[in-house]
Amino acid sequence: MVDEGRRPLAGATLGKDRMEAFSDGVLAIAITLLVLDLAVRPPGSPLHQFLRAWPAYVAYLVAFLSIGAAWLAHNGLTDRMDRVDPLFLRLNLLFLLAVSFLPFPTRLVAEALERSTDWKRLGAVVFGLTMLVIRLLFAAMGRYARRGGLRHPREDDPDYQEAHKKFRGAAIAYVVSIAIGFVVPLVSILAYFAIAIFLVVPFRAVWGELFRKSSA
Amino acid sequence: MVDEGRRPLAGATLGKDRMEAFSDGVLAIAITLLVLDLAVRPPGSPLHQFLRAWPAYVAYLVAFLSIGAAWLAHNGLTDRMDRVDPLFLRLNLLFLLAVSFLPFPTRLVAEALERSTDWKRLGAVVFGLTMLVIRLLFAAMGRYARRGGLRHPREDDPDYQEAHKKFRGAAIAYVVSIAIGFVVPLVSILAYFAIAIFLVVPFRAVWGELFRKSSA
Amino acid sequence: MVDEGRRPLAGATLGKDRMEAFSDGVLAIAITLLVLDLAVRPPGSPLHQFLRAWPAYVAYLVAFLSIGAAWLAHNGLTDRMDRVDPLFLRLNLLFLLAVSFLPFPTRLVAEALERSTDWKRLGAVVFGLTMLVIRLLFAAMGRYARRGGLRHPREDDPDYQEAHKKFRGAAIAYVVSIAIGFVVPLVSILAYFAIAIFLVVPFRAVWGELFRKSSA
Amino acid sequence: MVDEGRRPLAGATLGKDRMEAFSDGVLAIAITLLVLDLAVRPPGSPLHQFLRAWPAYVAYLVAFLSIGAAWLAHNGLTDRMDRVDPLFLRLNLLFLLAVSFLPFPTRLVAEALERSTDWKRLGAVVFGLTMLVIRLLFAAMGRYARRGGLRHPREDDPDYQEAHKKFRGAAIAYVVSIAIGFVVPLVSILAYFAIAIFLVVPFRAVWGELFRKSSA
Numbered sequence: 001m002v003d004e005g006r007r008p009l010a011g012a013t014l015g016k017d018r019m020e021a022f023s024d025g026v027l028a029i030a031i032t033l034l035v036l037d038l039a040v041r042p043p044g045s046p047l048h049q050f051l052r053a054w055p056a057y058v059a060y061l062v063a064f065l066s067i068g069a070a071w072l073a074h075n076g077l078t079d080r081m082d083r084v085d086p087l088f089l090r091l092n093l094l095f096l097l098a099v100s101f102l103p104f105p106t107r108l109v110a111e112a113l114e115r116s117t118d119w120k121r122l123g124a125v126v127f128g129l130t131m132l133v134i135r136l137l138f139a140a141m142g143r144y145a146r147r148g149g150l151r152h153p154r155e156d157d158p159d160y161q162e163a164h165k166k167f168r169g170a171a172i173a174y175v176v177s178i179a180i181g182f183v184v185p186l187v188s189i190l191a192y193f194a195i196a197i198f199l200v201v202p203f204r205a206v207w208g209e210l211f212r213k214s215s216a
Numbered sequence: 217m218v219d220e221g222r223r224p225l226a227g228a229t230l231g232k233d234r235m236e237a238f239s240d241g242v243l244a245i246a247i248t249l250l251v252l253d254l255a256v257r258p259p260g261s262p263l264h265q266f267l268r269a270w271p272a273y274v275a276y277l278v279a280f281l282s283i284g285a286a287w288l289a290h291n292g293l294t295d296r297m298d299r300v301d302p303l304f305l306r307l308n309l310l311f312l313l314a315v316s317f318l319p320f321p322t323r324l325v326a327e328a329l330e331r332s333t334d335w336k337r338l339g340a341v342v343f344g345l346t347m348l349v350i351r352l353l354f355a356a357m358g359r360y361a362r363r364g365g366l367r368h369p370r371e372d373d374p375d376y377q378e379a380h381k382k383f384r385g386a387a388i389a390y391v392v393s394i395a396i397g398f399v400v401p402l403v404s405i406l407a408y409f410a411i412a413i414f415l416v417v418p419f420r421a422v423w424g425e426l427f428r429k430s431s432a
Numbered sequence: 433m434v435d436e437g438r439r440p441l442a443g444a445t446l447g448k449d450r451m452e453a454f455s456d457g458v459l460a461i462a463i464t465l466l467v468l469d470l471a472v473r474p475p476g477s478p479l480h481q482f483l484r485a486w487p488a489y490v491a492y493l494v495a496f497l498s499i500g501a502a503w504l505a506h507n508g509l510t511d512r513m514d515r516v517d518p519l520f521l522r523l524n525l526l527f528l529l530a531v532s533f534l535p536f537p538t539r540l541v542a543e544a545l546e547r548s549t550d551w552k553r554l555g556a557v558v559f560g561l562t563m564l565v566i567r568l569l570f571a572a573m574g575r576y577a578r579r580g581g582l583r584h585p586r587e588d589d590p591d592y593q594e595a596h597k598k599f600r601g602a603a604i605a606y607v608v609s610i611a612i613g614f615v616v617p618l619v620s621i622l623a624y625f626a627i628a629i630f631l632v633v634p635f636r637a638v639w640g641e642l643f644r645k646s647s648a
Numbered sequence: 649m650v651d652e653g654r655r656p657l658a659g660a661t662l663g664k665d666r667m668e669a670f671s672d673g674v675l676a677i678a679i680t681l682l683v684l685d686l687a688v689r690p691p692g693s694p695l696h697q698f699l700r701a702w703p704a705y706v707a708y709l710v711a712f713l714s715i716g717a718a719w720l721a722h723n724g725l726t727d728r729m730d731r732v733d734p735l736f737l738r739l740n741l742l743f744l745l746a747v748s749f750l751p752f753p754t755r756l757v758a759e760a761l762e763r764s765t766d767w768k769r770l771g772a773v774v775f776g777l778t779m780l781v782i783r784l785l786f787a788a789m790g791r792y793a794r795r796g797g798l799r800h801p802r803e804d805d806p807d808y809q810e811a812h813k814k815f816r817g818a819a820i821a822y823v824v825s826i827a828i829g830f831v832v833p834l835v836s837i838l839a840y841f842a843i844a845i846f847l848v849v850p851f852r853a854v855w856g857e858l859f860r861k862s863s864a
Contacts, residue, residue, distance in 0.1 A: 464674050467681070
């Protein structure tokens with residue numbers, strides 16, 4: 001890797017730019033395609049049909065926040081990188097594979113919420129496993145970037161520290177939720193919701209915001 | 217690389233670039249997915265079937281202009297920002313959640329236009345509420361950016377002033393239209409159309425353009 | 433427009449960048465969504481069903497090349513622009529509205545090719561009118577950019593000159609094809625194919641390429 | 649703005665940027681649309697229905713990796729280019745046409761895997777031909793870029809060399825696989841899987857990584 005230091009930085013940065021653009025594209029599409037699965041559910045009055053589709057709204061919200069959290073994490077990771085290398089691009093591709101697969105388990109969960117426990121179990125486990133794989137691939141990307149010197153060393157940034165700790169917590173939470181999913185799938189779906197909210201809400205920043213407000 | 221000591225800002229700008237790229241992606245997809253709901257409506261001659269689909273065209277146009285107005289406003293907001301911070305990224309994510317949800321109420325409106333008043337009421341209210349939420353989240357983003365010093369102070373720009381005033385007007389107009397929607401839903405759907413056109417047409421610029429033309 | 437010259441160029445360029453990113457997004461999605469309408473057509477052997485879907489392939493190809501030509505033209509126009517202004521952004525939005533509508537007439541044409549003449553007439557006329565509107569909006573954007581001083585003056589570029597002449601020719605060709613579409617719709621669909629190819633093939637560059645090759 | 653006299657190059661670079669952005673968009677959408685074809689297959693228990701959809705998963709994986717490989721290759725090609733020209737933009741458009749067509753053969757393969765040999769043959773041959781066309785168009789782009797001086801000469805880069813050799817190998821492998829597809833289509837579908845993995849895995853980098861690890 002020593003002679004890689006001579007690599008013109010412009011070219012390397014371009015590679016990073018396109019990786020970000022492609023990733024933003026895949027994530028944006030995966031997150032926006034979710035709406036195609038929303039539909040009113042007969043029978044009943046219009047309002048009744050609209051409200052009867054609540055499982056689809058729940059699944060939509062969980063999946064949207066989960067992909068949103070993945071985007072935020074991806075953003076946080078590559079923001080600290082100076083360049084990418086061939087292996088990192090492939091890890092990123094696997095990461096995108098897992099994320100772009102998510103609309104399918106989302107549909108499973110949406111349909112499962114009004115079907116038998118067996119369906120709920122299937123939906124809960126497949127959704128959880130997909131999120132766990134996303135999480136593990138992301139960890140692999142972060143580890144590889146750090147080991148390969150692709151990331152410049154400002155890891156004392158508290159926002160980064162919070163994100164790092166959160167994602168380790170999330171991985172454990174997904175494993176536990178999947179295990180729960182085999183027994184009481186509904187609880188694990190609620191857990192995915194909680195994890196997604198936990199990942200997206202920047203507690204430190206919100207805290208700072210509240211503090212700033214009260215001391216102003 | 218010597219002046220990389222200024223990096224914090226560069227990094228922050230990168231974050232802004234990706235936020236814009238991701239937002240552009242989600243908005244572009246939401247606006248383009250709308251076409252999937254267009255289809256001729258049997259029975260009748262080809263031309264008759266094509267024209268009978270007018271509710272879908274109206275809904276398509278209203279939604280396209282509404283998302284277009286949201287993009288223009290987003291553009292106007294971030295254009296004046298130097299950087300983003302974790303909280304702003306999350307507010308933006310919620311904003312995108314509301315925008316990417318819009319194709320669903322659009323479908324409701326399209327289908328409602330040829331169904332009972334109950335359906336029209338549902339479509340009109342859900343569409344209006346979604347637009348109002350988009351509007352309020354956008355206001356929250358603007359307020360947060362201003363308070364947090366993320367925006368640089370060129371707010372005397374008359375184009376910006378016009379956009380600002382318009383969006384406050386739009387929020388009120390949406391509240392009124394939703395209220396009307398409970399009683400005469402068709403009127404409120406027409407109102408959404410009018411609001412979208414009002415938001416998209418840059419009256420000041422058009423006026424300037426006409427004036428320049430006549431004085432040339 | 434004189435005091436607009438004091439406008440920081442960075443901000444103006446950002447606005448242009450996002451307009452391009454958003455336009456690229458909408459055009460890329462519109463061009464890629466076309467594939468969703470491809471499907472084999474029973475009955476018959478697999479190969480027979482595959483080949484029986486030829487109308488969908490023809491419509492796919494015509495629409496892909498037409499949107500591709502629109503992207504190339506958009507690229508050629510904004511490449512010469514230093515900045516954008518509020519009115520230009522709105523014209524661009526209307527342009528995108530027309531382009532993102534195109535998958536619907538494309539579906540009409542694909543279905544019409546194996547239905548009655550009335551269906552072919554509808555498909556041919558609606559597709560042609562959409563292309564004509566795209567063409568006229570594009571002309572309006574070009575004219576506005578030139579009049580408003582948004583474009584810097586290198587219009588002696590022969591590639592630009594060729595594109596300009598081609599697009600004026602295309603507008604006339606679309607008008608003629610639409611008129612033909614009322615009488616013999618199949619001919620006008622073939623004409624759209626020919627126009628799209630005519631717009632996409634860069635005759636001057638191909639000529640130069642062939643010449644360079646033979647003189648090398 | 650003083651050194652804007654060099655503008656021709658800046659303009660050309662802009663053209664390259666937009667070509668990359670548009671290509672990233674089309675590739676990202678094509679790769680993400682694949683998920684729309686995933687669905688459980690009745691009858692049976694939930695798990696049974698989920699597993700019965702394995703042909704769709706295989707096709708999804710093969711297509712995702714194949715488009716991913718195309719993106720990596722495109723990235724590698726344009727990364728070394730200083731500018732684009734009109735002909736290159738058109739070649740790129742044809743390349744995108746072939747890539748954005750791929751979801752259709754992918755669906756054919758997914759459906760064929762549980763149907764008669766005739767269907768498998770059709771799926772295998774159409775998928776293989778599409779991949780071969782993508783491959784040949786990509787070779788044409790590379791050759792044109794080299795001949796036209798659009799690419800700057802750092803072809804001694806071993807990563808590039810590996811990519812180049814791999815893609816020549818892939819073209820031959822696709823021709824052989826298509827021929828096999830006429831006789832034993834299932835084998836050729838497995839071959840497409842193997843080729844995609846072969847294209848995506850960066851053997852040289854993995855090797856270097858393993859070597860570095862063991863010598864650290």
